[in-house]
Amino acid sequence: MTMVHSLTINQLIEKLRGGQLTSRQIMEACLNRIDSVDDKLNAFISYDVEDALAQADFADKARSEGQEGALLGVPVAIKDVIAVKNHPLNCASKILGNYESPYDATVIKKLREAGAIIFGRVNMDEFAMGSSTENSAFGPSRNPWDIDYTPGGSSGGSAVAVSADECIASLGSDTGGSIRQPAALCGCVGLKPTYGRVSRYGLVAFASSLDQIGSFTKDVKDAAIMLQVIAGADEKDSTSVPEPVPDYTVALSGELKGMRIGLPREYQVDGLDTEVKAATESAVAKLEELGAEVKEISLPHTEYAIATYYIIATAEASANLARFEGVRYGARIDGEDPEEMNCRTRGAGFGDEVKRRIILGTYVLSSGYYDAYYLRAQKVRTLIRQDFLQAFEHVDLIATPTTPTPAFKIGEKAKDPLEMYLSDIFTISCNLAGLCGVSLPCGFSEKGLPIGLQLLGRPFGESDLLRAANIYQEATDWHTKRPDLD
Amino acid sequence: MEIDISRLVKLARIELKPEEELRLAPQLGEVLGYVDKLKELNVDDVEPTAHASPLSNVLRKDELADSLCRDDVLRNAPESSNGLFVVPKIVE
Amino acid sequence: MEYELVIGLETHVQLNTCTKMWCGCANEYGSDSNTNVCPVCLGLPGVLPVLNEAALRKTALTGFLLNCSVPGYAKWDRKNYFYPDNPKNYQLTQLDFPSTVDGYVNFESLGGIVKVRINRAHLEEDVGKSFHFADYSGIDFNRAGVPLLEIVTEPDINSAEMAYDYLNALKNILEYGAVSDCDMEKGQVRCDVNISVRPKSQSKLGEKVEIKNMNSFSGIRRAITYEFKRQVEVLEKGGTLVQETRRWDDDAGVTDSMRTKEDAHDYRYFPDPDLMPYRPSDEWLSAIREGVVELPLDRKMRMMSQHKIPQESADVFVREPLLGDYFEQAVKGVKNSRSVANWVINNLQAKLVESGTTIDGLTFSPAAIGELVELVESGKISGKIAQEVFNEMFKSGVSPLGIIESKGLSQVSDTVQLKAFCEEVIVANPASVDDFRDGKEAALNFLKGQVMKISRGKANPKMVDDLLREMLVD
Secondary structure, three states: OOOHHHOOHHHHHHHHHOOOOOHHHHHHHHHHHHHHHHHHHOOEEEOOHHHHHHHHHHHHHHHHOOOOOOOOOOEEEEEOOEOOOOOEOOOOOOOOOOOEOOOOOHHHHHHHHOOOEEEEEEOOOHHHOOOOOOOOOOOOOOEOOEOOEOOOOOOHHHHHHHHOOOOOEEEEEEOOOOOHHHHHHHOOEEEEOOOOOEOOOOEOOOOOOOOEEEEEEOOHHHHHHHHHHHEOOOOOOOOOOOOOOOOHHHHOOOOOOOOEEEEEHHHOOOOOOHHHHHHHHHHHHHHHHOOOEEEEEOOOOHHHHHHHHHHHHHHHHHHHHHHOOOOOOOOOOOOOOHHHHHHHHHHHHOOHHHHHHHHHHHHHHOOOOOHHHHHHHHHHHHHHHHHHHHHOOOOOEEEEEOOOOOOOEOOOOOOOHHHHHHOOOOOHHHHHHOOEEEEEEEEEOOOOOEEEEEEEEOOOOHHHHHHHHHHHHHHOOHHHOOOOOO | OOOOHHHHHHHHOOOOOHHHHHHHHHHHHHHHHHHHHHHHOOOOOOOOOOOOOOOOOOEEOOOOOOOOOHHHHHOOOOOEEOOEEEEEOOOO | OOEEEEEEEEEEEEOOOOEOOOOOOEOOOOOOOOOOOOOOOOOOOOOOOOEEHHHHHHHHHHHHHOOOEOOOOEOOEEEEOOOOOOOOOEEEEOOOOOOEEEEEEEEEEOOEEEEEEEEEEEEEEOOOEEEEOOOEEEEEOOOOOOEEEEEEEOOOEOOHHHHHHHHHHHHHHHHHOOOOOOOHHHOOEEEEEEEEEEEOOOOOOOOOEEEEEEOOHHHHHHHHHHHHHHHHHHHHOOOOOOOEEEEEEOOOOEEEEEEEHHHOOOOOOEEOOOOOOEOOOHHHHHHHHOOOOOOHHHHHHHHHHHHOOOHHHHHHHHHOHHHHHHHHHHOOOOOOHHHHHHHHHHHHHHHHHHHOOOHHHOOOOHHHHHHHHHHHHOOOOOHHHHHHHHHHHHHHOOOHHHHHHHHOOOOEOOHHHHHHHHHHHHHHOHHHHHHHHOOOHHHHHHHHHHHHHHOOOOEOHHHHHHHHHHHHHO
C-alpha cells in the first residue's frame, strides 16, 4: 500500500478533492515520517509543527468552504536560502544567527496563493556553495539510498526531503546544478527553469546572473504543477522576464514524434562512470524508441565552462555576501572598530567553502586582474551561450547525464575543492547560457544509487522539456522506486 | 599559482586564523591555476555577457509603498539604541 | 615662482523624487530614524533593486540643463567597499556607461562669463547616516537608497572663487530644473574637490589631492584657498606632493591627510547583475526635453534686455526664481518696469520675510503690484499712500483701487480744497510765513509738511508747493 506521504501532488489533490484525505492527515504523515527518518538523513534544519498543522487546518477549512488551489493543503519544504516571513533564514550558515525574515519571497507568496503549506527549512551547502550539502553549519545531509553517501548539493536537503517522502515537494535553487545534481543523486525530479522564468526576489543571492529557483518533485507532472504556480514576471525582480506563462500541465501530453534530441559530442568526458554512461544511453535509446529523433551535436566551448563559472559566480558572490558583516542582522563578534568587527564576524561566521569563494571572487575583480579573469570569463560566457543557441537551431532538446558519477561518499571530495568543482561539468553550462533543464531518474548503479538523466531546453522551452520528460517517465518506472529507510 | 591572500582577506574583511590561511592558500592557488585555462581562447572580438537574458528598460513608477515598522527594522539588529543600529565607534 | 591651481569638482546632489531609487520608501528628510526603510534599502538577504523611473528622468533632465548628451546605452555597476552606513557594502553606481556625458556650464565669475566642462552626471544611490557617540556609533538608514546624482567637472576651474561661483551657478540650475532642493544643511548637496598645483610654466599636471568633508560652499572656497597655499609652500621648500585624500577641518581651517595612494580603495567595480541596462527611446527623451527650462544666466540676460531692469535686480530675480516669475507677471502692461522691480524686491520681498509667508500664500495677484505702480505713476496716489495701500493689500488681498476707494485715499488735486488747506496752515503758522518771506527756503518745507499732515497725506505735494509759493508771494 502506498503511504500517504509517498503520494505525488497530483495524487494528493485528487484525494483531497474526493474527501478521502485531509491536509492535516498529510501534514501529520509527513511529520511522522520526519520523526522516524530525519535523525539519519538531516534534511531539515528546522520546522515548526504548530505552524505547519495550523496551515493544514486552514487549508482544510478553505477546501470545506469550496475553495480550490493548485497546491491547496500540500506541504512544500523550503530550501534555507529562500525568505519566508517570520521564519528563520540561515542559508545553512552560522553568520545569520537568529535571523528571521520580515518578508516573504515572491515564490512563497505564490505558493501561499496556491494554498501550499509552507513547511520547514531544508538543509543545503552554506549559501548554496557546494555540491554535497557537507558545507552546512547544521551538519551534512545524507543520501536516503545509502547514508554513507552525500545527497549532492547544494539543495541536498530539498532532494532528500522529497526522495525520503518527508514532504510532497520542495523548493531549491540552482546556480550551477544545485537542483539537478542532488535530484539525480537522490532519485527525484529536479527542475531548473530558464533564468528569468521565476522571480528571484527573496532568494538570498549567491551568483545573481546564474541563480534560479526551481522545484523537487516525485514526478514530472508535479514539476509542471509547481512551475505553473511559481513562474511569471515579478515587478520586484528586474531580471524576471515578461514572457507569457503557458499551461505546463496541458503541455505534458502529446508525443515525442518529431522532437529532435541532441547528444553533445564534448560530454563524452574522461571520468564518466560506466554505469552512468550505460544508464543514460539506454534512456536516450528509450526516447528514440518513443519517437524522438536523436542526433549528435557539438558544444565546442564545453571544456571552458567550469573555469568560466567559477570566475563569474565567485565574483558576484564576493559582492552579494558583503552584506553579512554584523551591522544590521546576524551573529556579531565585536571589535574595536567596525572593520575589526566585520572581519571577526565574517571570519567566524563563514565556513571554508564560502571563504574560498569570496576570496577568489575578490581576487578576480581586484585591480589589475579584472580584465584577465572577470572580463575574459564574461566573454567566454558569450561563446558558451552561442554554442547552445546554435545547437538549438538543429535540435529541440539536449540530453546528457546529470552527473559524471553516482553519489560519492561523505568526506570523499571535501578536502579537494577543485575535484568537487569538476563534478559539475554537465550542469554548469545551462546556467551560463540561461537555459532550462531537468534531471529525472533513469536507473541505478550496482550499489543501488540513483542515476539521473538531464534534459536541457531552449530559454523558455519548459513545455518541450517537461513533455519529453513526462513521456519518458510514463514509459519507465525508475521514478516510482523508493529508498528503504526502515 | 601564488596569491597575496592577506591583501584579499583585508579587502573581503574576513579574519583568517593562521592555520586557515595555510589550508586555503594552496587550494585557491590550485583553482586559479585551473581557471587560467581561459587564457587559451582568443576573445578579442567577443562581447561580454553580464546577464543571462536580454532585457532592458525595466523601471518602476515613482510611487510610495509601505516601509517596515521600526520594530521590524531593528528586530534582527545585533545591537540597537534609540532607533539606530549600533556599531563600534567609527574612527577615521 | 608663480603657481597655478587646477581644480575639478565632484558634486553629489540628491534628486527630489517622491520615493527612493530602488524601492517605494519615502525620499524624505527629517523623519524619525529608520522609519523610511524596507527590506530593499536595508539590504536584507534576498532583496533586489528596481529602478525608479523618476530618478532616471530627472538625471536626463539635469543632463540637458548641463548641455550634456544622453547616450543610447546606460548600465549600473557595483562599487565594493565596506562601511557601516552602506547596507549592501556595495554601492550601485554608473562606471563606464553613465546616463549623461560631455556637457558644460556657463556662469558669471571674476567679472565675466566663464565655462566649465562637465565630464558626466551619473546616477548612484546614497548611503545611510552615521551618528557618533562617546563609545559607539549609530546608523540611520533613512537616507540609504536616495537617488544621488554625481556631477563631475573637467579640471577647468582655476581659483577658489571660480569654484565657489560654479557651485552657486550649479545649485541655481538644479533648482531651476526642479530636480533637487539643493539644501546643503540637509546634506542634499555635497562636494569633493580634486586639486593640483603646478608652476605656471609647467604643462604637466601636479599630483592630484582630493579634499573631502566640506559642508558649505564657503567651506569649499576656504579649503581650496588653504590647500593652494599649503601645496605652494611644500613646493617652495623643495618638497614633493603625493597623491592623497585629505580631510577639511572646518573649525581649524586646515586639511589633514586621510590616506595616500598606496592605501587607496580597490573598489572592484563590475556590472550589476540585478539591474538591466537602460536604452532611452527618442519619445522618452523628447518628452524630457520639453521640461527643459530657461537657464539662470540666459534668464538674467533676457530680463535685463526685455524689461530694462538693472543688473542688480535681474540678479535677485535669478537667485530667487519665484520672485522673478512674480515680477514677470506683475510687469505685464506696466510702463515703469524698474519701479515694478523695486516694488517686488524692496517691498514685497521684505514683507514676505517679515510675515514669514511665501509667494504661494499671497492673496492678491501679481497684477495688483502693477496696478499700484500705475497709480503712483499717474499721480493718483503718492508714494507714501502707495505704501499704506500695499500694507492693506498684503493684509486683506483687496485690489489697490478698491482700497483707495473704500478708504478715500485718492490724492487730493482739487485746487479749491488744497487752497483751503494752505490757508489754514498759513494762518496757524505766522512765524514760519515770516521766515519764508525773509528768504528762508526751509520754512516752506515745514509749511508743506503741515499741509500734508492735515490732509492726512492725500494732498498732491507738487500742487501744494506751487500753491503755497503763489499764496505767500501775494
